[in-house]
Amino acid sequence: MNKESNTYTFLFSVVMVLVVAVVLTLVSTGLHPLQNANVENEKRQNILSSVKINVTRDESKSAFDTYITRQLVVNSRGEEIAGDAFAIDLAREMKKAPADRSLPVFIARVDGATKYIFPARGAGLWGPLWGYISLNDDKNTIFGAVFDHKSETPGLGAEITREEFSSRFDGKKIFDGDRLVAIRVEKGGKATCLHEVDAISGGTITSKGVEAMLRDNLTCYESFLRQPAP
Amino acid sequence: MTNRQLLLGPLSKNNAILVQILGICSALAVTAKMEPALVMGISVTAVTALSSVILSFMRDIIPTRVRIIVQLVIVSMLVIIIDQLLKAFAYDVSKQLSVFVGLIITNCIIMGRIEAFALANKPWPSLLDGIGNGLGYAIVLLVVAFFRELLGSGTLFGIPVIPGILYQWGYANNGLMILPPAALILVGIVIWIHRARNKDLIEQQ
Numbered sequence: 001m002n003k004e005s006n007t008y009t010f011l012f013s014v015v016m017v018l019v020v021a022v023v024l025t026l027v028s029t030g031l032h033p034l035q036n037a038n039v040e041n042e043k044r045q046n047i048l049s050s051v052k053i054n055v056t057r058d059e060s061k062s063a064f065d066t067y068i069t070r071q072l073v074v075n076s077r078g079e080e081i082a083g084d085a086f087a088i089d090l091a092r093e094m095k096k097a098p099a100d101r102s103l104p105v106f107i108a109r110v111d112g113a114t115k116y117i118f119p120a121r122g123a124g125l126w127g128p129l130w131g132y133i134s135l136n137d138d139k140n141t142i143f144g145a146v147f148d149h150k151s152e153t154p155g156l157g158a159e160i161t162r163e164e165f166s167s168r169f170d171g172k173k174i175f176d177g178d179r180l181v182a183i184r185v186e187k188g189g190k191a192t193c194l195h196e197v198d199a200i201s202g203g204t205i206t207s208k209g210v211e212a213m214l215r216d217n218l219t220c221y222e223s224f225l226r227q228p229a230p
Numbered sequence: 231m232t233n234r235q236l237l238l239g240p241l242s243k244n245n246a247i248l249v250q251i252l253g254i255c256s257a258l259a260v261t262a263k264m265e266p267a268l269v270m271g272i273s274v275t276a277v278t279a280l281s282s283v284i285l286s287f288m289r290d291i292i293p294t295r296v297r298i299i300v301q302l303v304i305v306s307m308l309v310i311i312i313d314q315l316l317k318a319f320a321y322d323v324s325k326q327l328s329v330f331v332g333l334i335i336t337n338c339i340i341m342g343r344i345e346a347f348a349l350a351n352k353p354w355p356s357l358l359d360g361i362g363n364g365l366g367y368a369i370v371l372l373v374v375a376f377f378r379e380l381l382g383s384g385t386l387f388g389i390p391v392i393p394g395i396l397y398q399w400g401y402a403n404n405g406l407m408i409l410p411p412a413a414l415i416l417v418g419i420v421i422w423i424h425r426a427r428n429k430d431l432i433e434q435q
Binding site: 004008017023028031042 | 291292293294295296299300303304307310311314315317318319321322
């Protein structure tokens with residue numbers, strides 16, 4: 001067959017594409033369980049570090065079972081509903097109408113005290129932001145926070161992942177009297193009150209993204225937060 | 231060229247980055263730390279070597295008119311496989327490299343070697359040529375990353391190597407080294423030293 005004919009070129013392309021597609025499908029299907037385990041363990045690691053328990057990714061599964069005593073799913077009225085809290089994709093829930101959202105809550109027991117852990121999801125300058133925030137059993141005082149991002153600028157917005165930034169949230173309060181105010185992220189070292197933290201220099205839009213993320217996500221949990229702790 | 235020249239030539243006198251000035255973009259992007267630089271070097275070496283061999287085997291059956299597309303498909307396939315392997319077995323590194331793994335496809339060294347060498351030579355020399363060029367790229371990446379991480383972060387492979395007492399005396403890590411311009415300057419310095427040592431590379435006036 002003439003190698004340069006149209007028929008040959010066409011057949012060659014079809015066969016090549018089919019072969020490559022089969023190879024890639026096999027690789028992807030074969031490795032999927034391993035990749036998933038990595039992603040899940042990283043999620044456990046992040047949840048644990050919001051209550052200041054730092055473990056490696058490999059240890060995170062057993063540590064998660066030790067410290068996280070309860071996982072529940074609530075709706076926007078604060079009522080517990082059926083569901084697997086760990087498997088919920090918060091990005092998808094946040095796109096739904098507030099009344100239809102299933103919101104995960106993790107309850108941890110650290111040094112004899114109960115901590116409530118809430119996931120958060122928002123947008124930074126270049127892409128999504130996410131994090132976990134833990135509250136003491138008064139459901140008001142922040143115990144710890146951890147943030148991560150997909151594509152913020154290294155050295156500027158990406159600094160939100162550093163403990164130096166996340167530790168600024170420790171001990172802050174999300175309720176001002178009876179009003180849920182979450183935490184404002186303010187520029188220029190002006191953060192003085194209990195509801196404000198300092199922003200990152202050069203990372204203003206990312207910092208404001210963190211602020212909006214906390215406000216939006218904590219607002220979803222408002223009814224749950226107002227219930228007295230059992 | 232002998233097989234030995236094919237393998238060792240690209241390490242120095244025929245180096246892709248230093249002499250042919252190919253693959254500069256990723257050399258700037260992934261050299262802030264040693265570990266990603268090493269993984270990137272290994273990944274590119276694997277992709278150049280494997281794609282050269284595969285395409286060399288196929289060289290007599292590829293229709294000339296679609297050869298560039300065939301090259302792209304094979305290289306993309308290998309890159310996706312590497313990306314998947316990293317996500318499964320080296321998750322932290324794959325997070326650090328993020329988009330750069332996908333961008334291996336656009337690394338000019340790979341397509342350059344296939345087009346210039348593999349499509350006209352037998353599989354064994356093509357494999358050596360691919361490995362040689364990949365390693366030549368990896369070495370430059372590691373040299374640049376060594377200085378950037380040492381001077382910029384005071385660590386090597388994430389392990390602190392600058393004694394703490396130096397910091398007490400007022401030594402500070404150079405933040406410029408973390409940023410891409412430092413890589414450009416360092417690559418320039420490496421090229422300068424390399425040319426000063428290999429006078430035959432200097433063009434006649």
